Amino acid sequence: MDRATWAIVLSTISVAISMVGIFWQLVSYRLSGSRIKVKMKPAMIxxxxxxxRGPERGWGDVDIPFSSPRWKVDVVELSIINSGRTAVSISEVSLDFGRPHGIKRGSHRISGTxxxxxxxxxxxxxxxDAGESQKVIFDFWPMATAARNYRKGLGKSGSLTVRASVVMAGTRVRRSPWRxxxxxxxxxxxxxxxxxxDAEAAAYSVLWGRFRISENFYFLSEVWYVFRSQVAEGKTPHxxxxxxxxxLNIVCGLAVLDAYKAYKQRDSGLEDGAAASRVGVDQQEGE
Structure with missing residues (x-):
């Protein structure tokens, strides 16, 4: 080969080496920082x-290969994983219910206890820290009810789209995969x-939501069986x-009242936002 051909070959090799170097620098920069992955799974307690626990995509109408317990609550389990090489601070762990105002405004995020x-x-x-992960569990339906009520206030209805959401310190919101x-x-x-x-499922979920944030949580099963038998006998909340x-020496008048209301409303076929009263929810709009 003549000198001109050698010059072209050497120039091509130099450009290729430079491109590989730039690519490796980008990869190294990406790997050197914190990389947060957010996962969301349905579960019942x-x-x-x-x-x-269920699959990340949700249970939907998939048949469950076991006998589901009659009295249970639906929760959502969020896993936050730092697969990067540096530590990072996480805040505002919440559920993202989409953009009720349209694309011009931020998404509607709700957090609970x-x-x-x-x-x-x-x-x-x-x-x-690098390689560390944490789990956060929320009572799902109070948050979903709050999102529905918010949309009703805007004159909107229909299905909800749900993703997990966290905020990394100094960066944008990280969400679970769209797919x-x-x-x-x-x-x-x-x-x-x-x-x-049914009505009993509605009452139990409200009672569970009230008791899990109180010092009487370990008496929940006893309270539930008493509540169930007393309601069957036609007793009043008082x-x-x-x-x-x-x-039982347990003072839980408000919890019993809310559970009784949920029972009667469900028994009569009425829909109500009582589920949202199980626990306070924090609503916010963001990216």
Whole structure:
């Protein structure tokens, strides 16, 4: 080959080496920082505090290969993983219910009181070292009910789109993958479409939501069986509360009243936002 051909070959090799170097620098820069992955799974917790987790895409109408307990609550388990090489602070762990105002405004994010069970933490702000992960569990339906009520106030209805959301310190919001989002129907009351949501299920979920943030949580099963039998006998919320105070020395008048209302509303086929009163929810709009 003559000199001109050699010059072209050497120039091509130099450009290729430069491109590889630039690519490697970009990869190194990407790997050197914190990389947060957010995952979201449905789960249910039964009366005996057993948890059953579902696939990330949600249960939907998929048949569950086991006998589902009658009294249970639906929760959402969020996993936040730092797969990078540096530590990072995480805040505003929440559920993202999309953009009710359209694309011109930010998404609607709702956060609740975390459930401190099964290794999940109660803090919504925490620090993740490199390679570390944390779990946060929320009672799902109070947050979904709050999102529905917010949309009703805007004159909108229809299904909800749900993703997990966190905020990294100094960066934008990180969400769970779009392809694994959940779609919750406007009349849906359970995360498993094949199940019925009767009056007792409604009352138990409200009672569980009230008791899990109180010091009487370990008496939930006893309170539930008393509540169920007393309602069957036609007792009023006041009579049920008095019975629990006298027999179990438990003061839970507000919890009993909310559970009784949920029972009667569901029994009569009425829809209500009572589920949102199980626990306070924090609503915000953002990116």
């Amino acid at each position: 039964d009366l005996n505090d057993h948890i059953v 975390p459930v401190e069970m099964f290794g999940a933490i109660k803090d919504e702000t925490f620090r993740l 694994k989002r959940w779609k919750i129907g406007s009349d849906q009351n359970t995360l498993r479409l094949s199940e019925n949501f 009579e049920i509360s008095d019975y629990l105070k006298e027999e």
